[in-house]
Amino acid sequence: MSAPIAHGGGITAAAATFGGRPDDWLDLSTGINPSPVALPDIPARAWHRLPDRHLVDEARRAARDHYGSGEILPLPVPGTQSVIQLLPRFVESGRIAVTDDRIAVTDNKVAVVSPTYGEYARAFTSAGFTVDVVSDIAAIGAGHRLAVVVNPNNPDGRVWPAETLIALHDRMKAGNGFLVVDEAFGDTDPALSLASHTPQLSNLIIFRSFGKFFGLAGLRLGFAIARSDILVRFEHWLGPWAVSGPALSIAGSLLRTDVSPIRSRIDERSADLQAVLLGAGLQISGGTALFTLVADARAGDIYTHLCRHHILVRKFDYAPDWLRFGLTPDPAADRRLGEALQRFER
Structure with a gap:
């Protein structure tokens, strides 16, 4: 049996290593919309019955x-x-x-x-x-x-x-x-x-x-x-x-709702994230609307530095110069990420 793969979303393990409560971390390690849509009404029978x-x-x-x-x-x-x-x-x-x-x-x-x-x-x-x-x-x-x-x-x-x-x-x-x-x-x-x-x-x-x-x-x-x-x-x-x-x-x-506002919100968050990364002098090498890939020879040090500021991003064992940044949820998170990156000693 092959070894498990390390995926994004491991806030509990990151907090155990670098401290802090998991709820206080900024999780940018996944490619998930950080602005979840409002849940529709769920009939009680959906919970009660098979x-x-x-x-x-x-x-x-x-x-x-x-x-x-x-x-x-x-x-x-x-x-x-x-x-x-x-x-x-x-x-x-x-x-x-x-x-x-x-x-x-x-x-x-x-x-x-x-x-x-x-x-x-x-x-x-x-x-x-x-x-x-x-x-x-x-x-x-x-x-x-x-x-x-x-x-x-x-x-x-x-x-x-x-x-x-x-x-x-x-x-x-x-x-x-x-x-x-x-x-x-x-x-x-x-x-x-x-x-x-x-x-x-x-x-x-x-x-x-x-x-x-x-x-x-x-x-x-x-x-x-x-x-x-x-x-x-x-x-x-x-x-x-x-x-x-x-x-x-x-x-x-x-799936029957108008999803264009969701796409617009994701595009807005993606543009703001990329502005933060470019402002920190990082090189964007790829991505989608839900995440941005950065290539940098200092990726491992940047990853550790961000973890010390309780910000989790995705690193890759097969590409040690890559970091993947998921979307930030709001401008306050943009500022938090930007300030942490500006403190990184180059």
């Missing part, structure tokens, strides 16, 4: 309209992490071929366009697959049974146009393989999404995050978008009542 089919169906219809998936009804899942761990079931671990009285075992490889969210490679490695970490889609070949592309990518914000991903899907399908496109940060730029193409792309699986955009990560809610035969397999593997009634009720309401 999540009935009508709640699931309403959430699926709302997700279809929100994501623009046409005839496809997205499947609610208890956070996309839950279905990432199921992906190895779509790929045979290997094929045994007998030719001229000789037995050969072929290794069905998986490609993950990287650097990216580490749980994809970990899920397949833990299941015994060979994972090819590739830097570009062009490196994905006929020997790969499944390919993963995060679009926009985490943590560098790299994007791939729809036509490029559709062409990759067609290559994967020709070899009976699957393409997984993670659109966890796609709500801030809907034009990037492949959701509207899903009905025509039989071997495509899209994952969408709910909590990041709406600022409700604690719900542990996401959606899988794919042809019905694929979604039925996910639903079977997850088992009954996988998503809570309150989460389904909230999704059914919020």
Whole structure:
């Protein structure tokens, strides 16, 4: 079993090391909207009863309209992490071929366009697959049974146009393989999404995050978008009542609201964050509307310095010169971050 991956959001551990109460820390280590939307009214029966089919169906219809998936009804899942761990079931671990009285075992490889969210490679490695970490889609070949592309990518914000991903899907399908496109940060730029193409792309699986955009990560809610035969397999593997009634009720309401004010607020926060970072003399090297990536040779020292000021950002063991800054919640947090960065001894 591979070692756990260090993700953002570890305020408790940071406070144990650098002091202070977790509630007093400024957490910029995740890519979550720091201005959570107001919760809609949740019927008492959503708490009292097991999540009935009508709640699931309403959430699926709302997700279809929100994501623009046409005839496809997205499947609610208890956070996309839950279905990432199921992906190895779509790929045979290997094929045994007998030719001229000789037995050969072929290794069905998986490609993950990287650097990216580490749980994809970990899920397949833990299941015994060979994972090819590739830097570009062009490196994905006929020997790969499944390919993963995060679009926009985490943590560098790299994007791939729809036509490029559709062409990759067609290559994967020709070899009976699957393409997984993670659109966890796609709500801030809907034009990037492949959701509207899903009905025509039989071997495509899209994952969408709910909590990041709406600022409700604690719900542990996401959606899988794919042809019905694929979604039925996910639903079977997850088992009954996988998503809570309150989460389904909230999704059914919020996905039908006008989200343009949320996007505008996120864009405003993103612009203010970048102004703080540039004002501190840091070099922005990538990101999305929900986070900004900084490249600096002093990244490790900056990380420790900010922790001493009870500000947590995201560092990367595979890229020691990178720091990822999530959005600040308000101008007061901008000033707090800016003042801490100005105190850093260069």
